[in-house]
Amino acid sequence: MGETIVEVKQLNKTYPDGTVALKNINIKAYKGEFIVIIGPSGAGKSTFLRSINRLSEPTGGEILFMGKDIVKAGKRDLRKIRRNIGMIFQGFNLVKRLPTVRNVLHGKLGYMSSVKGAFGLFDQKDVEEALDILKRVGLEDQAFKRADELSGGQQQRVAIARAINQTPQLILADEPIASLDPNSSRVVMDYLQKACREEGFTTFVNLHQVDFAKEYADRIIGIKDGEVFFDGTASQLTDETIEALYSKEKTKKQEAVV
Amino acid sequence: MKAASIQTDREGHKPPTKDLYSEYRKRKKILFKSQATVFGVITLLALWSLWGTGFNPLSIVTGTYDMFVFMFTDLFPPDFSAIGSLIGPALDTLYMSYVGMVISVLFSLVLGVLAADFLTPHPIIAAISKGITAFLRSVPAVVWAIILVAGIGLGPLTGTIAIGLSGIGILGKAYAEVLNSMDRDQIEGVRATGASWLQVMGQAVWPQFKAGFVSWSLYKLDMNIREAAILGLVGAGGLGYYLQSSISLFQYKTAAMAILMIFALILLVEFVTAKLRERIL
Numbered sequence: 001m002g003e004t005i006v007e008v009k010q011l012n013k014t015y016p017d018g019t020v021a022l023k024n025i026n027i028k029a030y031k032g033e034f035i036v037i038i039g040p041s042g043a044g045k046s047t048f049l050r051s052i053n054r055l056s057e058p059t060g061g062e063i064l065f066m067g068k069d070i071v072k073a074g075k076r077d078l079r080k081i082r083r084n085i086g087m088i089f090q091g092f093n094l095v096k097r098l099p100t101v102r103n104v105l106h107g108k109l110g111y112m113s114s115v116k117g118a119f120g121l122f123d124q125k126d127v128e129e130a131l132d133i134l135k136r137v138g139l140e141d142q143a144f145k146r147a148d149e150l151s152g153g154q155q156q157r158v159a160i161a162r163a164i165n166q167t168p169q170l171i172l173a174d175e176p177i178a179s180l181d182p183n184s185s186r187v188v189m190d191y192l193q194k195a196c197r198e199e200g201f202t203t204f205v206n207l208h209q210v211d212f213a214k215e216y217a218d219r220i221i222g223i224k225d226g227e228v229f230f231d232g233t234a235s236q237l238t239d240e241t242i243e244a245l246y247s248k249e250k251t252k253k254q255e256a257v258v
Numbered sequence: 259m260k261a262a263s264i265q266t267d268r269e270g271h272k273p274p275t276k277d278l279y280s281e282y283r284k285r286k287k288i289l290f291k292s293q294a295t296v297f298g299v300i301t302l303l304a305l306w307s308l309w310g311t312g313f314n315p316l317s318i319v320t321g322t323y324d325m326f327v328f329m330f331t332d333l334f335p336p337d338f339s340a341i342g343s344l345i346g347p348a349l350d351t352l353y354m355s356y357v358g359m360v361i362s363v364l365f366s367l368v369l370g371v372l373a374a375d376f377l378t379p380h381p382i383i384a385a386i387s388k389g390i391t392a393f394l395r396s397v398p399a400v401v402w403a404i405i406l407v408a409g410i411g412l413g414p415l416t417g418t419i420a421i422g423l424s425g426i427g428i429l430g431k432a433y434a435e436v437l438n439s440m441d442r443d444q445i446e447g448v449r450a451t452g453a454s455w456l457q458v459m460g461q462a463v464w465p466q467f468k469a470g471f472v473s474w475s476l477y478k479l480d481m482n483i484r485e486a487a488i489l490g491l492v493g494a495g496g497l498g499y500y501l502q503s504s505i506s507l508f509q510y511k512t513a514a515m516a517i518l519m520i521f522a523l524i525l526l527v528e529f530v531t532a533k534l535r536e537r538i539l
Contacts, residue, residue, distance in 0.1 A: 079454060093446055
């Protein structure tokens with residue numbers, strides 16, 4: 001195993017209304033791993049991902065990212081951590097009224113002075129880099145169109161480009177293909193996996209589709225009722241485990257195999 | 259309750275379609291009743307207000323006649339020779355409207371951001387900001403002008419500040435509402451890249467806010483011209499002041515010219531703002 005990128009220790013999240021979303025999650029992710037997280041709706045997959053870049057505040061535990069505790073990070077540190085973590089959302093979350101290339105340039109905001117970034121004063125080098133990344137995801141022809149003129153699959157590729165432009169150590173993809181048709185889903189997953197291989201960053205992807213998970217993942221983590229239910233390779237994930245993972249009954253947790 | 263009793267009657271079997279249809283009818287009836295109530299209340303309120311204002315359809319008919327007599331004998335033809343002396347007051351009205359808008363925009367931007375639920379530094383600050391805008395809004399510009407005339411004296415400065423103050427009330431609320439109705443996901447997307455507060459404002463909030471900002475601000479400029487004319491009546495300068503003084507001197511033909519001038523100004527500003535809106539959006 002290579003270098004440890006993220007180490008999640010005893011992570012807990014309880015919402016103000018008392019709902020327990022995450023219970024004592026322990027996960028270690030290594031450099032370059034493509035990890036797919038599966039589990040029923042409401043199991044806590046999304047909360048887990050959003051806790052890692054603190055879009056959702058954990059209520060207990062530690063998340064060590066490159067050795068630094070994200071949970072305890074102050075505002076300035078959090079900004080530095082976030083620029084090293086790319087995020088891809090189900091709804092793409094691009095700024096719709098801005099051109100595609102500008103959305104990709106947003107990946108550089110964390111590295112710029114606040115004022116320059118606010119007014120969108122990007123250097124020539126940054127713009128050329130952004131256009132280059134757009135070419136890599138096959139969208140150079142769409143560079144100057146408004147983001148909302150693109151199809152769903154194309155928008156998600158722009159979101160991937162934005163994340164790549166952050167030169168991140170880690171990518172979090174929260175249901176990236178849930179609102180796409182099967183064909184675009186495959187294209188998006190291919191680009192995501194390719195980027196992960198080429199850039200060498202670690203990737204967490206939440207998925208609903210178990211078949212996609214088995215096809216793309218180096219490692220699969222099953223989350224059920226806010227706990228890690230399964231952690232292993234695709235071949236170790238048996239049909240029985242899948243059934244137990246998605247069944248409504250409380251089942252005894254499978255021991256982590258890795 | 260009814261539905262539950264149907265179910266127990268049938269010993270837990272699904273209620274057949276016929277019972278569901280009667281349930282549908284029942285709900286439809288309730289809906290109809292509430293709609294009829296709302297309609298009835300609105301009608302009653304309208305009748306009450308008509309009675310309260312002493313509304314008399316006949317007075318419209320007779321009044322129209324008197325109105326036309328007044329217009330044709332006293333107002334027509336407008337005194338076109340007064341144009342020269344009207345240019346100054348017309349410009350005053352324009353200045354008042356424009357500077358008033360700029361004042362409102364600047365203060366409303368701050369108050370609007372502070373009042374928007376997800377941009378405010380603290381809910382208490384949001385409440386205070388909303389309170390200030392609500393207060394400014396509840397006092398009409400004319401009242402501000404009357405108060406300010408006492409302090410600053412007669413003239414366009416009074417009108418400008420009065421328009422500015424009441425404008426903050428309107429634009430502050432409008433901006434806050436536009437900001438609140440924004441798509442938070444787009445903002446989250448930019449925030450997740452490690453962007454600072456200012457960068458999120460510039461790159462995710464502004465692109466979404468721009469259209470609403472421009473059209474509300476230009477709409478206010480439009481309204482300000484009308485308001486500025488009214489403000490003149492209480493001594494806050496501009497065309498309204500001229501209008502008021504010529505009426506009190508019974509120079510109706512000069513007054514008619516002032517009215518035409520106001521009309522022309524409104525049309526002009528409306529035309530220009532429409533063009534601007536097209537350009538910017």
